[in-house]
Amino acid sequence: MSAPEEYMHEAIRLAAEGVARGDGGPFGALVVKDGEIVGRGWNRVVTDQDPTAHAEMVAIREATRRLGVWHLEGCELYTSCEPCPMCLSAAYWAHIGRIYYAASEADAAAIGFDDGAIREELARPSEARHLPRQQLLRQQALKVFAAWVQSPLKRPY
């Protein structure tokens, strides 16, 4: 078990490694459970051609795969920068217990990563968002919901 500062140093080291490789933005993250690092990641958006490959997502996915679970109760997320709304939402879906971060959202915006625009969009009522959206075939989708509710294979998460 190390101090939070030691884990954060490691998250920042991963960010630097990603920068040295040219894999994407300057961000690194760790998942820690009971004092052990169970997931590591750095931003790989460019190398993986994957807009979802933020450091926190990579670290969360590695942790759940390694632990064989789809929730990370009792785990801490260390990230070298305040999570964007995608990563923060993923932390909620993963049931992360605490987040440590180093740089702030404003620091990221200052170098061109404008998470704030997404945050503002999400805060708007859905009909006021800029991304055009249209609803279709709701009843057909509800039939699949009903099939899931009845399914013996259902595993709520």
Add this chain to the structure above:
Amino acid sequence: MSAPEEYMHEAIRLAAEGVARGDGGPFGALVVKDGEIVGRGWNRVVTDQDPTAHAEMVAIREATRRLGVWHLEGCELYTSCEPCPMCLSAAYWAHIGRIYYAASEADAAAIGFDDGAIREELARPSEARHLPRQQLLRQQALKVFAAWVQSPLKRPY
């Protein structure tokens, strides 16, 4: 080039396939570019033990990998249910141009998928959120930001 309803039928069919396999929640999604389906996904949270493996994320990742890009300008996302905040944020990061959805967030909540709680958390000022958070070592992270800004390998996205 098919009508939007035909693509949505396919997204709903993928949702049903995921339910039949027991892979996760009853959700399917497609990415369409110039009338061609370039990414498909259904929810695989349970099977992949991956809390980020929502249908839209799987479809976006397949589309960018297949097209060899990390943005999906001009693409449409078809999803059998209104995207959660994680998936909606990913759609913004991916530069998706339009979203079609079938079931609503309220429909998902009615069968136990409470995206609304995450949406409410994100809407709160960061200091008022329930997930505990703490800032550490900001200056060290900013050094890595500076290294990225100077890097010849930098590829803004």
